[in-house]
Amino acid sequence: MREFRYFTCTVLIGFGFFYLLRSIDFTLFQPYYSWETLSILLGLAFLLQSRFGGQADFLLPGVIFTGYGIHQYIAGKLEYWPGEQVVIFLLIGLGFLLIYLKKGIGKGTAILFILISALLIFYEQIFDFLGVSNYTEIVSVYWPVALILTGLFILYKKK
Numbered sequence: 081m082r083e084f085r086y087f088t089c090t091v092l093i094g095f096g097f098f099y100l101l102r103s104i105d106f107t108l109f110q111p112y113y114s115w116e117t118l119s120i121l122l123g124l125a126f127l128l129q130s131r132f133g134g135q136a137d138f139l140l141p142g143v144i145f146t147g148y149g150i151h152q153y154i155a156g157k158l159e160y161w162p163g164e165q166v167v168i169f170l171l172i173g174l175g176f177l178l179i180y181l182k183k184g185i186g187k188g189t190a191i192l193f194i195l196i197s198a199l200l201i202f203y204e205q206i207f208d209f210l211g212v213s214n215y216t217e218i219v220s221v222y223w224p225v226a227l228i229l230t231g232l233f234i235l236y237k238k239k
Contacts, residue, residue, distance in 0.1 A: 090125035119149030
């Protein structure tokens with residue numbers, strides 16, 4: 081049975097500092113007393129467990145928690161920052177890409193999720209290039225169906 085020493089220590093130390101600084105009202109970190117910071121701390125705990133504990137499976141939740149916390153900080157400050165659904169697909173893709181680099185599995189999944197996030201980021205430009213004028217209706221109606229069909233295809237595809 082593997083130990084979760086790095087994960088546990090990082091969570092306890094990180095959350096301990098977070099709540100200590102919050103309780104003494106340390107003004108330098110006042111803007112960071114939020115759930116976004118806790119999400120980043122939790123993600124870093126997963127990433128440290130993956131790196132030093134030798135558990136590559138912790139990369140995916142580490143990337144998702146850390147990335148989503150960072151996204152929440154940036155989203156309110158940059159007008160052109162992509163929406164949450166794009167970031168979730170991108171973070172899952174990046175997580176699987178790191179797993180592929182470490183373990184050699186998950187390359188196809190990584191490429192698929194990164195491709196979906198790129199399509200979500202640039203769908204307006206793609207439809208403008210293709211000459212489709214009413215793209216919002218097309219995306220809202222057919223996008224969920226395309227995701228479902230792609231998932232079913234991958235599920236039942238024979239190797």
